Amino acid sequence: MRSAFITATDTGVGKTLVTGALAWCLRERGEDVGCYKPVQSGDLLHDETGDVCRLKALSGLPDPVERIGRYAFAEPLAPRLAAERAGSPLLLADLLAAFDEVRGDHARWLVEGAGGLAVPLTTDATVADLAAQLGYPLLIVARAHLGTVNHTVLTVRYAESLGLRVAGVILSGGKGAAHDLSEAYNAAYIEEYANVPVLGHVPWLGDLPSVQTVRDSVRAHVDLDRVDSCMNF
Numbered sequence: 001m002r003s004a005f006i007t008a009t010d011t012g013v014g015k016t017l018v019t020g021a022l023a024w025c026l027r028e029r030g031e032d033v034g035c036y037k038p039v040q041s042g043d044l045l046h047d048e049t050g051d052v053c054r055l056k057a058l059s060g061l062p063d064p065v066e067r068i069g070r071y072a073f074a075e076p077l078a079p080r081l082a083a084e085r086a087g088s089p090l091l092l093a094d095l096l097a098a099f100d101e102v103r104g105d106h107a108r109w110l111v112e113g114a115g116g117l118a119v120p121l122t123t124d125a126t127v128a129d130l131a132a133q134l135g136y137p138l139l140i141v142a143r144a145h146l147g148t149v150n151h152t153v154l155t156v157r158y159a160e161s162l163g164l165r166v167a168g169v170i171l172s173g174g175k176g177a178a179h180d181l182s183e184a185y186n187a188a189y190i191e192e193y194a195n196v197p198v199l200g201h202v203p204w205l206g207d208l209p210s211v212q213t214v215r216d217s218v219r220a221h222v223d224l225d226r227v228d229s230c231m232n233f
Helices: 015-028 051-059 079-085 092-105 127-134 148-161 186-194 211-221 224-230
Strands: 004-008 033-041 069-073 108-116 120-122 138-143 166-172 198-202
Touching: 004 015, 004 127, 015 033, 015 051, 015 108, 015 138, 015 166, 015 198, 015 211, 015 224, 033 051, 033 079, 033 092, 033 120, 051 069, 051 211, 069 079, 069 092, 079 120, 092 120, 092 127, 108 127, 120 127, 127 148, 138 148, 148 166, 148 186, 166 186, 166 224, 186 198, 198 211, 198 224
Parallel strands: 004 108, 004 138, 033 069, 033 108, 138 166, 166 198
Antiparallel strands: none
16 A cells, blocks of 8 residues: 655654645545544644644545544643543554544555654554554654754664664755755755655745645645655555
8 A cells, every 4th residue: 555654853843734735735646645643632633723624624635534533632742641631541552443444535545643753652652653553654754954864864763773664754844045054955964864865845834824835835845756656665
């Protein structure tokens, strides 16, 4: 199955924007791609500012939010902690069973994790454990500015130590080399030191970009052919 697990080097990197817009771009090319967020924290399932609703809007999927995500908790904490504080602790098996219920809805999937790979996801698993169980190659969303080479290389090496395959990296944010000289070099350094391809750089789009602005930017700045190729396994 040509699918991917979307993770990041940190929280707030732009992972949801990239995931939803990538799904829209691939669907525009005729691919039957769905989005899934196994668990979100910081917003409830129907909150418009939450990741699940943003994925639905960005991707243009007709699926109800209950088919794009299942578990959501109000406190902006690591999902494990948010679930436990809400009195609803989760197990990895819960997340896998919920995804199995919707897996037949689409031929391909972009499954979005929470923060980075080592984030506590459930009582018995991290985000990396979920990625390993699904078996999809990873697309890593990373910041564009100074420090991203270190964060990205560490994320790639951690993933590889667990037997996960990294398909590529997409840089997100940044305001150009005039603001941060490192931005002109970070993609090349990531490819050199992490030995994975950088598939695009989505620039900073402001605090509240429109859905179409995000879609257009991903279409313009991400190599969709390479993304499609890297997702094959």
